[in-house]
Amino acid sequence: MIAFTLRRLLLLLPVFFVVSLVVFFIIHLVPGDPIDNLMRAGSTPEQRLQIAAKYGLDRSLVEQYLTWMGRLLTGDLGTSIIQGRPVSTLIAHNMPYSLQLGIAALLFSTLTGIAAGVIAASYQGTRVDDAITGFILLGSTVPSFWLGLLLILVFAVWLGWVPVSGARGWTSLILPVIAAGLGGIALVARVTRIAMIETARQDFVVLLHAKGLPPFLIQLRHVLRHAMVPVVTILGLRIGWVLGGAVTIEYVFARPGLGSLLIRALNQRDYPLVQGCLLMLAMAVIVGALIGDIVQAAMDPRQREARS
């Protein structure tokens, strides 16, 4: 198990390299550059060249990449061209807001999703199941930003129960968490339900019933445990989403966070900041998936042994 974990961690190095390449070139290949955002009206081409030289933007892309990579290896993400502050400071400043929303949304959607999936599977084919399955369909098709706007309209504007926007106090977290978590609930509920139903068909479950164990105990202690294996994989994929997945939600609720930071940086073609944010988000997704894999392997005794 430890060897398996170490091997997977080592694999992160080439992945990191490829991600850095993609992140760097994608943003540099987009038309427009940060200089446009720094120029005052009426500036001359000479001034333009001056600024380009100041930020090293006049050199070849390969050179720029190597410089960026070289600094990256020493832990330096560079300095924002537009805001003039270190990228790492900007990220550190915005990260807590994203984490707050992401973790709350992840917990909310996971717990609710598993509960909904278990209930649906236990009452398979009944109206309860139909209702939950219908909700799953709705939840996976309704766009979160639209739901966010709807929630704002109803609960903030009409009812006035919670703030319309911002990130002050825990009440301002309620609507964003619901809006961001709905898709997650649907996904987790769907996977849990299907995995439970499939596990329940297996021979060993028949034998558990033949032992006379109460059905709810079989569902919770045995079937759910098996159903959690695919759910953990999905959760792993969603850990990365905790940081960056709520971009549109942050926007709708005018919350600070990595998502808002990234969108603004993208609009301004603030290369170092975009690269820094994207790299963080990409690595969060990759590490999340890795954690999911490791937990999944640790849950199943057969895999635990095969990968020791």
Add this chain to the structure above:
Amino acid sequence: MLLTVDMLRIRFGAFSPVDQVTLGVDRGEILGVVGESGSGKSLTATAIMGLLPRIGGQVAGGSIRFDGTDLVDLPESQMRRLRGGRIALITQNPMTSLDPMMRIGPQIDQAARLHLGLGRSAARARSLDLMADLRIPDPASVYDLFPHQLSGGMKQRIVIAMALAGDPELLIADEPTTALDVTVQAQIVQILVDLVRQRGLGLILITHDMGVVAQACDRVAVMYCGRVVELARVDALFEHPRHPYTQALIRCIPRNGMARGTMTAIPGMVPTGMTQPPGCRFNPRCARVESRCRVDIPELLVGPSGNGVACHLAEAA
């Protein structure tokens, strides 16, 4: 009789895959239930265990009397007390019958804790004893293993230990040796026979292996297409099979000294699903079919000896 099944009829929606099943088993006795795949053997076992609703079926007629109680109308809460307690099941495939994520020992403990009210350590001691009885080497270390660390034969012994943990009076073994190597098959059958003889259990041994029937069973119910076509003591069955299907089955048993290429098979196929032939279900494959066989369904007539046959031509046989 410990268990008497009388004219049992099983229904899935409008379809009755099992009808007119009559059989019985007493303490210390082994009843073989034989028949081809799809003949309703497993469904009958599922019905006795009261697990039909789980797979969408129900008992539509007849009775299942266990020690004087009719199980058909028994409320689920009381049925659950019998299940795993007084009636236990051994399933066909030991590879898939154990929870792969749970250690062996606790899986055996479950029934004892549930039905005998034993605590953790008492249940563990009982499981270790059972494992030793079933000749599982080094029970204490096997107790802490996971299922995938055991061979098929060992797993089937664990499944048997699991069945015995609730101290049952009736065991239903649904093709317990089908998934195992031939050498292991004989050991498992021997273990089951010993259990019946030593503990006075009633055993319903479902199999399609006539060799196992001859070796182990006291009485036999032959099933075809969801019906019991013949019920007889094992010696009578092999010496004077009365139903043409039984006769054909016995002719199919390979014997020592058989010449190459002389294996016998019953011509035709088992009718599947809802395309049951009218009249006797065996009539399309029967060598001695007469016109009434294609119209009238023969009743299973059980004599005072407990032997019976469902065939229009049985008297002439």
